[in-house]
Amino acid sequence: DGGITQSPKYLFRKEGQNVTLSCEQNLNHDAMYWYRQDPGQGLRLIYYSQIVNDFQKGDIAEGYSVSREKKESFPLTVTSAQKNPTAFYLCASSTSSGGSEQYFGPGTRLTVT
Amino acid sequence: GENVEQHPSTLSVQEGDSAVIKCTYSDSASNYFPWYKQELGKRPQLIIDIRSNVGEKKDQRIAVTLNKTAKHFSLHITETQPEDSAVYFCAADPGGYQKVTFGTGTKLQVIP
Numbered sequence A: 001d002g003g004i005t006q007s008p009k010y011l012f013r014k015e016g017q018n019v020t021l022s023c024e025q026n027l028n029h030d031a032m033y034w035y036r037q038d039p040g041q042g043l044r045l046i047y048y049s050q051i052v053n054d055f056q057k058g059d060i061a062e063g064y065s066v067s068r069e070k071k072e073s074f075p076l077t078v079t080s081a082q083k084n085p086t087a088f089y090l091c092a093s094s095t096s097s098g099g100s101e102q103y104f105g106p107g108t109r110l111t112v113t
Numbered sequence B: 001g002e003n004v005e006q007h008p009s010t011l012s013v014q015e016g017d018s019a020v021i022k023c024t025y026s027d028s029a030s031n032y033f034p035w036y037k038q039e040l041g042k043r044p045q046l047i048i049d050i051r052s053n054v055g056e057k058k059d060q061r062i063a064v065t066l067n068k069t070a071k072h073f074s075l076h077i078t079e080t081q082p083e084d085s086a087v088y089f090c091a092a093d094p095g096g097y098q099k100v101t102f103g104t105g106t107k108l109q110v111i112p
Helices: none
Strands: A004-007 A010-013 A019-025 A031-037 A043-051 A054-057 A064-066 A076-078 A087-094 A108-112 B004-007 B010-014 B019-025 B032-038 B045-051 B056-059 B062-067 B072-077 B086-092 B106-111
Touching: A004 A087, A010 A019, A019 A031, A019 A087, A019 A108, A043 A064, B004 B086, B010 B019, B019 B086, B019 B106, B032 B062, B045 B056, B045 B062, B072 B086
Parallel strands: A010 A108, B010 B106
Antiparallel strands: A004 A019, A019 A076, A031 A043, A031 A087, A043 A054, A064 A076, A087 A108, B004 B019, B019 B072, B032 B045, B032 B086, B056 B062, B062 B072, B086 B106
């Protein structure tokens, strides 16, 4: 299960608090992604980054923010503006060319009460 | 943007039977179509993929077919086994710097 890691596995927060999810990869991949997984809704793209210091919004970026200061790291912050943050979050990486396999991390389950 | 529809959402088959999952996509620019398997409590993993210049690809009991004209592609699993039970996701990828779009998933149950 090496290559791409996420921490923590479970995260609990109170409403109104920002929380940052960690994603690290040692695959030397240029591209990294954040997905949200809810039952029956598949994998929805939050943000993606093709290169250091650059990232694009996905389909559900509102209430989330990211940074890509290092090739290996792509942290996701869930802000208090996200109306329904409780979900399973998956990070992934791939080679930069597009049209290639995505390698997923083990995921972080976030619960906000 | 790209829209990927996946059917059925759930599928139950008897062990040894075949299973077929179908996906349609809307963007003709998509040229890479991977399939991922997610077992309960685990991360999605690629099981097979196909590129737009190929019509069919097989890997042991798994095959994928692509019809570019109709914009649909399918996953075929033959001689199903209990360990095939999982959620399967299709995806459409236009390559370059464009985002990948996933289907909503199919929960496959193989009944022993």
